[in-house]
Amino acid sequence: MLVQEKTRTFPERISPFLRRKLDSLRREQGEDSPPYRGLALQYVKDEREDQEGWEENLKHYEAQLEVKDPGGKLPGLERxxxxxLVIELTLACAAHCRHCLRKNYPLHTLSEAQLVEVARHCGAPEHRGSLNEILITGGDPLTVPGRLHFFIEALREYAPNIQTIRIGSRLMSQYPEKIDETVFSIFRNKPGLRFELATQINHPVEFFPEVCEVFGRFRELGVKIYAQNVLLQGVNDEIDTLVELYDRMRRHDIEPHYLFHCVPIKGIHHLRTSVSRGLQLIRELVAGGKVSGRVKPMYAAMTDIGKITFYEGVILGRRDGRLLLQSNYRVEDRMAYNPSWQIPPTAEVDESGYLRVWYLDGND
Known part of the structure; x- marks a missing residue:
């Protein structure tokens, strides 16, 4: 398990846009309706967050990359x-997802000087042969468009090896009014760069007209949009909800990527299904002829050693509510990418040199 020494209360933060939509859904359909619950469980603080559960992790995994600049070690880099390479440009968001991976991270926004050092690190000669894409995440980098644009220009200057820039954001569905020309201009006139926008949409109710309009504007700019969704109990753990969700993604040209089993972060036990429930749902979704073959996600877990997709032979055993999962990660590869990485206590190395990890299951 990964436990930090300090934690902080994760306050409720709901954007004005989401607040209006929640009020409207409550008034028109009621608090027990699936659409209202599909949105409220993601954003409204629940008293169950303060109840004891088996989930003890305060982080999804340890991946901090130690890079120093003249002012000291740079925060927000993971590999x-x-x-x-993952860059947490800012940890600010327009709204707080209750199942947030980084809810216990210390808050920061990288300065322009720090971003120049990150760009130089990306373009260093020793990285040019392997590092060719970055994921700028947070927090939500679209909440600080000026800083994001500065960083992209720094990458163009110092790291020509970076060909693909992925940007993780839920601002489109949390506060679409904030997506203005300042944001759209970031993606214009950048020859040689491929932009991909990673978002998360967990319930079909989130496809409000204002949200769909913003997605359309990004598509017009040639930005590829894909979704990494989370299986959440009470939100989307029914097959009909998932079918409608992925049908709507297909309609709006949003590519599926992962459907994640909800991570074992402290305070979100009430949102976690069992892994087996997810396996049942993913079989129905991808092998039941219910959705287009072009919109089928990979079902995966974020474990203490990284993402593991559930294929045949991945689950090796069960003990005390935990699953032993087999990966294809090798320790020597991991150390080559991130020399400061250490094997977590929940992991072990098999006879072939691959990592295995114990992962806490959820409950239905």
């Missing part, structure tokens, strides 16, 4: 994989 577990060969091709991609």
């Amino acid at each position: 577990l994989y060969r091709r991609t």
Whole structure:
């Protein structure tokens, strides 16, 4: 398990847009309606968050990359994989997802000087042969468009090896009024760069007209949009809800990526299904002829050693409410990408040199 020394209360933060939609859904359909619950469970603080559960992690996994600049160690850099570096540009968001992965991270927004150092790190000669894409996340980088634009220009200057820039954001569905020409201009006139916008849509109710309009504007700019959704109890753990969700994604040209089992972060036990429930749902979704073959996600878990997709042979055993999961990660590869990485206590190395990890299951 990954436990930090300090935690902080994760306050409720709901954007004016979401507040209006919640009020409207409550008034028109009632608090027990699936659409209202599908939105409210994601954003309204629940008293169950303060109840004791088996979930003890305060982070999804340890991946901090130690990079120093003249002012000290740079915050907000993570690396577990060969091709991609994660940059947490800011940890500010327009709204607080109750199932947030980074709810216990110290708050920061990288300065322009720090972003120049990050760009130089990305373009260093020792990285040019392997590192060719980055994921700018947070927090929500679209909430600080000026800083985001500055960083992209720094990458163009110092890191020509970066060909793909992925940007993680829920601002489109949390506060679409904030997506204005300042944001759209970031994606214009950047020859040689591929932009991909990663979002998260967990219930079909989130496809409000204002949200769909913003997605359309990004598509007109040639920005590829994909979704990494989360299986949440009471939100989307019914097959009809998932079918409607992925049908709407297909309609709006949003590519499926992962459907994540909800991570074992402290305070969100009430949102976690069992892994087996997710396996049942993913079989119905991808092998039942219910949705287009072009909109089928991969079902995966965010474990202490990184993402593991549930394929045949991944679940090796069960003990005390935990699953032993087999990965194809090698320790030497992980250390090559991130020399400061350490094997977590929940992981072990098998006879072939691959990592295995114990993962806390949820309950239905």
